[in-house]
Every structure is written in structure tokens, then in C-alpha cells.
Amino acid sequence: MTRGLKDAFPMLWSREKVLEYINMHAYLKGIFDEWSREEREEFLDICTGVRGVKTLYDGFFKEIMNPEYAPQRLNDFLSNVLERQVRVTKVLPNDSTRLTDENSLLIMDIVVEFEDGAIGNVEVQKMGYLFPGERSACYSADLLLRQYKRLRDEKKREFSYRDIRTVYTIILFEHSPKVFQTYSRMYRHCFEQKSDTGIQLEIPQKFIYIPLDIFRKKQQNENGSIHNKLEAWLTFFSRDKPEMILRLIKEYPEFKALYGDVYELCRNVEGVMQIFSKELLEMDRNTVKLMIDEMQEEIEKQKEEIREKDEVLKQKDKEVEDAKQRIKELEKQLGEK
Template sequence: MENRLRNYFPLIRERKEVLKEIGESSGLQALFRSWMPERQEEFLDFCTGMKGVKILYDSFFKEIMSPEYTPGRLNHFLSLLLGKKVVIRQVLPNEGGRIADENTLLVTDILVEFEDGSLADVEIQKLGYAFPGERSACYAADLLLRQYKRARDKRNREKGKFSYKDIKNVYVVVLFEKSPVEFHSMEKEYLHKSDWSFDTGLELDLLQNFIFITLDIFQKNMENKSIENELEAWLMFYSTQDPERIIELINKYPMFRQMYGDVYEVCRNMEKVMGMFS
């Protein structure tokens, strides 16, 4: 089977090279043998370019999309998603008191603050949690409470009077690799944005905003279709392992070529990439 990705990324190694390096280290060899055969094949496939890397692996996502080291990437994606310019000012630490007993299915969870003070929680899930609406509402409430405490403390330090106007919007952005059952009743829709309204027409800013992206449903909708816009390109980047799709993506949107180049650069460091995969 021809490895077309190597034509675009010459640093991709052949299978025999990867296996040779693993075999020369007793530690790497022991780790490799501890994996099930299908996991071994999955690892070899993406290291050798026979399949694309799953960008949603926690370690790869943080390596490629880190707002600390490559802030422009997440800025650009969130700007497209929210329909306004986003510049990440800082990455806030996840506090121990927030919903923390659900890590088994969580791939990554990045909390960011925008220039206007708005907060966004960008979360990637392998599988959809039960009660995604209720759980996301708890996340949004947690974000609001954190922001309230920070705004209040800042006003106290400045000896000013606190106002609820100091609290900005919060966004809970969730990308599902495998979406919960509730979303499958709408098989043509993969991007869901909340829109608060009252039956009287009353307009109030309730601050909490939710965006759910179902990548499995996106993939079904993209069968036999080409990538038509940048947002589709980003969702394809997050969700495909198909080399032909990756080639289409980097030809239409060259910025992704650098991102995949970073992935395959990581794959040259066998100890690091095996640790990330593990």
C-alpha cells in the first residue's frame, strides 16, 4: 500500500525503522509488548503515516494546540467558532474543586480567558457523558462562580465597589469524539450553539453560552463531500485519520501542513511519542 503522506512529510519513517529503534531499547520494547496487538498496529500506522494521528489524544492535542506555545492556532479556531475575534490572554489553572471525578473519558480540558474578560472552557471527550446538558450547566455555573470571585477580589484590592457588570460571558465548548445518544436524533446537525430567549421577547444577557460539536456526526455528514470552509477544515483536522482527507486538508489549507509537520516531528522522538500514546 502506497504511503502518500510521506510525499508531503519526508521525515515520516518506515515501519522497519520504527521497529528497529523500539527493539534496540529494552524499556521501549517492554512498553510496546505490553500493548494489545491492535494497539501496536495503531501506533505503527500513525508513526509511519499509513494513518493519520488522532489529534484528540490528550498529549497530541496539547502539543499541537497549546495556547501557551502556539496561541494563534486556538485563537483562530475559537474565532471561527464564536464568530468574533478571540485573543487568548492567559491560560487559567483548573481548580481542584471543579467537577474532577470524570477524568476517565475526558481527553483534555483547557480553561482560557479572553481579552474582554470572557472565559471559555474547551473540552475534548472520547465518549459522551451521561446528562451532557446538566453537566455542562454545572460547568458553566462553576466558571461564573470562579469569575465572580476573581472580579470581587480584584475590586476589593482596588478598594472599588463590585458590580455584576464586571462579570463577562462564559463559554463551554465541547467537542465529542463519540457523541451522546441525544445528539443522534439530529443526524444532519453536528454544530449546536445555545441561544437564550424569553417568550415575552425580554432581552437579558444570561452570560452562559454552550457550543457542542459532534465529530462523529460531522464525519458522517462529510462522506463523499469536499471540505468547503475553514471551520469544516478544523473539524476534519480534529476527526480524521484518513490520509486522503489529510492530503486534501493540507492542500486546501496549508496552515495544517505545519501542524501535521509538528506531529511527525514528535513521532521522531520514540521515547516521547510512546509515552504520549501510552
């Protein structure tokens, strides 16, 4: 077994101890035996530190970044994403309408309120949806309307539109949509509305998209360099190789506590097996969803091509009819002569 992570996190169990625990419990052994050989090896490597934990796994992410008992972590991450100091004061109920198939692709979807009243919707998507701009605009509008109704009910006659605060939509993609791939060195994209004349209006909707797969490729091309605190956070979320974990905690020692929480969770073999099983199931669903999306996109392209061909055929039919009409006119003129 690789000693690196075991040295840094001595709470990690050995492979033999994990297998012994699984074999002692028939229920766990049944689950373990249902996995493929590759899946069993991946699970054992995660529990023993041979490979790092994917911190974007649903169960791990929510434990590590839970704003209710570790608010400073989310504060620090969001401050680096937004490039301004923020402090989460509370978690708001997330009652936005979500489609069933969308829920399966979300790792995390929380809504928080900052100290200045601004709202942040933080999403982590395993696999980016088609039409990411249109989709996030819809949910941002929903949050803006919720804020408006809440403030209007609280302030009543004293309510003013000046009370409306910015709504930030922050989306991290584990696997980003195709549109982001054309910007192969850009891992942070910010959107806000601006006038084409220079007039200044406060339109309180801002969007930040972070494609983690593009960040990962960029970092690999730069020999694993970590240039700033935001890149440290993105390394934590997107890299699971032991050498990168050790490099991160050496350059940014505060992340060792986060990994410590992760590896304490790994001692709960049953809990980690449930997280791992759920992740395998979601991976299968995501693969199917991606195939459906790609097929739908291909169908739409084919429909567009057919429409274009129909237009060409209609134009040719018109040209033929015009030619026939011209021939008839010529024949008539010839007959008269």
C-alpha cells in the first residue's frame, strides 16, 4: 500500500482490516460481491489511502462543506469564488421546482444568505446539462422572485426595490458541457448584464461557472501547480491522486483538517459503502442521461438539416414551376406566330 496518505492520515485502515470487517457482516459482503472487480478495488483503494477520495461524492461533500457546522469552509470557498469577502449567515430552504432527472445529476444544491443580504445558490453538477445558460437563468429568476416576495412581506409599506440584493448563481461542473471545452484554459466564467451604451443600472443577477474538468487538465499541463487559494479549493474538489493531496496540504496546510474529516468517515465502512453504491448508481444514470441528451441534440440537428433541405427542395420546385410557366408562355407565343 502507498505509504504517503497513511503517513499523513494514520487513522486509515489497512486493506486486510477493511476486508476482515466486510467479511464479518453478511449484508456488507453481499453488496461487496455484487460489484465488479474494478469497483471492489477502487473501493478498497479509497478506504486505505492508495488513492484519494473523490470529495465530490455526495456523502463526502455534504459532510465536509456543511455550512451549519463548518461555516468557515463555505465562507472561504465562496469568498475566493466571488473575489470578495463574504460570510454565510444562514441556509435558506431550497424550494425551487426541480425536474426529477435533474436531481440525479446534482451533487449539491444549497441556497445561502450572506451578511449583506445577498443570496448565493451553489450547485455542483456531476454532468453539465444542455442549455446551461437558459437553465441557470430560470432558477436565478426563481430565487430573485422569492427574495422579492419575502422582503415585501417583511417590510410591507416600507419595502423598496433598493432592498433587493444580488442573487449569485455559482455552478461547478465535474464534467462540463461542450460549450466550455472551446475555452480550454479558462476555468472561471462570470456573467452579468451590461448596457451597450454605458448606462449604469443595478441588475441583481450574476452567474459564475467553474468547469472542474478544464481546471484539472490545465493543472496537469502545468505540472500540478497551485497558484492561489481558489486553485487550492478546486484542487481539493477535483484531484484524487495521493501526490496531489500531499502537495495541497503541504502548500495549504489548512486543507489537512478537511481530508482528516474525510478519512474519519472512511473508518465507517458501512457508511462509505452506501456512499460508493449510490455513486455507482448515479454514474449509470448519468451515462444514460448523457446518451439521451446527445441523441436529442443529434435529432435536433438532423431535424434542422431536413428543414433546410425541404426549403431547398421547395425553392427548386418553385423554379421548376416558373420554368414550366415560361415554357407555356413561349409555346403560346410560338403558336400565335
